[in-house]
Amino acid sequence: MxxxxxxxxxxxxxxxxxxxxxxxxxxxxxxxxxxxxxxxxxxxxxxxxxxxxxxxxxxxxxxxxxxxxxxxxxxxxxxxxxxxxxxxxxxxxxxxxxxxxxxxxxxxxxxxxxxxxxxxxxxxxxxxxxxxxxxxxxxxxxxxxxxxxxxxxxxxxxxxxxxxxxxxxxxxxxxxxxxxxxxxxxxxxxxxxxxxxxxxxxxxxxxxxxxxxxxxxxxxxxxxxxxxxxxxxxxxxxxxxxxxxxxxxxxxxxSITGEGRFVPNKLLVQKYKALGDETRLKILKITKESKVTLQALTTELELGKTTVHHHLKILKSARLISQNSNEYNIVDGAIENLPLELKHYLES
Known part of the structure; x- marks a missing residue:
C-alpha cells in the first residue's frame, strides 16, 4: 500500500x-x-x-x-x-x-x-x-x-x-x-x-x-x-x-465486502500464488542475497527481460519484493509474516 x-x-x-x-x-x-x-x-x-x-x-x-x-x-x-x-x-x-x-x-x-x-x-x-x-x-x-x-x-x-x-x-x-x-x-x-x-x-x-x-x-x-x-x-x-x-x-x-470467514485475504492469496513458481522463488533467493537490477536478473536466470519483468511485477504486486530506482530487493518482513498471516486465516 x-x-x-x-x-x-x-x-x-x-x-x-x-x-x-x-x-x-x-x-x-x-x-x-x-x-x-x-x-x-x-x-x-x-x-x-x-x-x-x-x-x-x-x-x-x-x-x-x-x-x-x-x-x-x-x-x-x-x-x-x-x-x-x-x-x-x-x-x-x-x-x-x-x-x-x-x-x-x-x-x-x-x-x-x-x-x-x-x-x-x-x-x-x-x-x-x-x-x-x-x-x-x-x-x-x-x-x-x-x-x-x-x-x-x-x-x-x-x-x-x-x-x-x-x-x-x-x-x-x-x-x-x-x-x-x-x-x-x-x-x-x-x-x-x-x-x-x-x-x-x-x-x-x-x-x-x-x-x-x-x-x-x-x-x-x-x-x-x-x-x-x-x-x-x-x-x-x-x-x-x-x-x-x-x-x-x-x-x-x-472489511468492505464483509465476506465470510472462509474467504481469505486477497493479498494473502496473491502472496502464495506468487510463491508457486520456480522462477519467482529463484528471484526471491537472488534478491535476498543482494539488491539486483533487471539486467542482472535476466543474466543470472538466462531468461528474456520481458519474462523476468513479468515475474517481478507479480512479486511486487504481492509485496514480496520492492523496487528502488532500478534495483530490486526482497521484503524480508513480508516473508517473515506469511506463516502468521496464514495461521490467523486458518484459526480465525
Missing amino acids: DLLTTGIKRNREKYTVEIKSSLLWEAALGIAAITNKDLISTLDLSEKDQGWIDQSLTKDMKDQLEYVQANNTWKTLLQILHEKDFEDLSSFSEYVKKLSSQELKGIAVPFLGTKAKALKNKLLNGSEEALKELQYITKDHVFLPTYLEFIYKVPTEKLKAHLIAVMSGWFKAIIEPNKGKLETILLRDKTLKEKMLNNFEPDQFVEWATDGVQYPPEPSVYKVLLIPHYIYRPWNVEADLEGVKVFYYAVANE
Missing part, C-alpha cells in the same frame, strides 16, 4: 500499537482526500461515487473545500481530533468554539521534533523570526512552510468558523447518508486488526495492517496509532504527534 508522509523523519526504539476509529476521523480524512487534487484520480472511488459527492455538496461547502485546498486546514482538523475522543460532531464543534487563540494555534501547529518545541512556543507568542526558522526546518516538506504561515496569520475566529463549517458540512452531506455502511466497515476492520495484534511484533503488525509500510522502532516514539479509513483508499497517510507515530491506513478489502 502506498504511503503519504505528512510527518518528519526522526532517529530509531520499541513501541506499542493502538487502533482507533470513528466517523469523525473518516470525515476529516475524506476532506483531506477530496481536496488533494494531485491524488484524487488515484483514489479507489468510482466515477459514480465522485459524481455523487460533487452533487451532494452545496455551493458554500464547495467554497469551504477550496479554502481547505488552499490552506491545508484538513491538517488542523486531524490535529484537533487527536486532542480527545469526541463522541459526535456536536462535541467536536463545541470543543473548537471554546478554544482560545493560543490553544487553537498550539494544536494546529504539528509536532516538528523536540528541538523545534521552543520555536513553536515563540511562534505562538507572535514571533515572526520563529516562523521563518520553522519554515526553514520544514523547507523540504510539501506543505508545512505555507501551512505554518497560514496558522500564524489567520484570525482565530475565522479559522474556528471554517473548521466547524467544513466538518459539519461534510459530515451531514457525505457521512450521514452512509453512516451505517461506514461504521460497519471501520468497526469490522478495527476488530480484524485487534484480533491479530498480539500475534506479531509491533513493527511486523504495522507492516501487515498497513499492507506494506515498514516502520522500525525509533527512540522518541513510544506508540504507533493506527486509524482506519475508507475514502482515502488505497493510500496510507503518515503523521507525527509528540511520542506517537500515526498511520491513517486504508481498510482491507474484506
Whole structure:
C-alpha cells in the first residue's frame, strides 16, 4: 500500500500499537482526500461515487473545500481530533468554539521534533523570526512552510468558523447518508486488526495492517496509532504527534465486502500464488542475497527481460519484493509474516 508522509523523519526504539476509529476521523480524512487534487484520480472511488459527492455538496461547502485546498486546514482538523475522543460532531464543534487563540494555534501547529518545541512556543507568542526558522526546518516538506504561515496569520475566529463549517458540512452531506455502511466497515476492520495484534511484533503488525509500510522502532516514539479509513483508499497517510507515530491506513478489502470467514485475504492469496513458481522463488533467493537490477536478473536466470519483468511485477504486486530506482530487493518482513498471516486465516 502506498504511503503519504505528512510527518518528519526522526532517529530509531520499541513501541506499542493502538487502533482507533470513528466517523469523525473518516470525515476529516475524506476532506483531506477530496481536496488533494494531485491524488484524487488515484483514489479507489468510482466515477459514480465522485459524481455523487460533487452533487451532494452545496455551493458554500464547495467554497469551504477550496479554502481547505488552499490552506491545508484538513491538517488542523486531524490535529484537533487527536486532542480527545469526541463522541459526535456536536462535541467536536463545541470543543473548537471554546478554544482560545493560543490553544487553537498550539494544536494546529504539528509536532516538528523536540528541538523545534521552543520555536513553536515563540511562534505562538507572535514571533515572526520563529516562523521563518520553522519554515526553514520544514523547507523540504510539501506543505508545512505555507501551512505554518497560514496558522500564524489567520484570525482565530475565522479559522474556528471554517473548521466547524467544513466538518459539519461534510459530515451531514457525505457521512450521514452512509453512516451505517461506514461504521460497519471501520468497526469490522478495527476488530480484524485487534484480533491479530498480539500475534506479531509491533513493527511486523504495522507492516501487515498497513499492507506494506515498514516502520522500525525509533527512540522518541513510544506508540504507533493506527486509524482506519475508507475514502482515502488505497493510500496510507503518515503523521507525527509528540511520542506517537500515526498511520491513517486504508481498510482491507474484506472489511468492505464483509465476506465470510472462509474467504481469505486477497493479498494473502496473491502472496502464495506468487510463491508457486520456480522462477519467482529463484528471484526471491537472488534478491535476498543482494539488491539486483533487471539486467542482472535476466543474466543470472538466462531468461528474456520481458519474462523476468513479468515475474517481478507479480512479486511486487504481492509485496514480496520492492523496487528502488532500478534495483530490486526482497521484503524480508513480508516473508517473515506469511506463516502468521496464514495461521490467523486458518484459526480465525
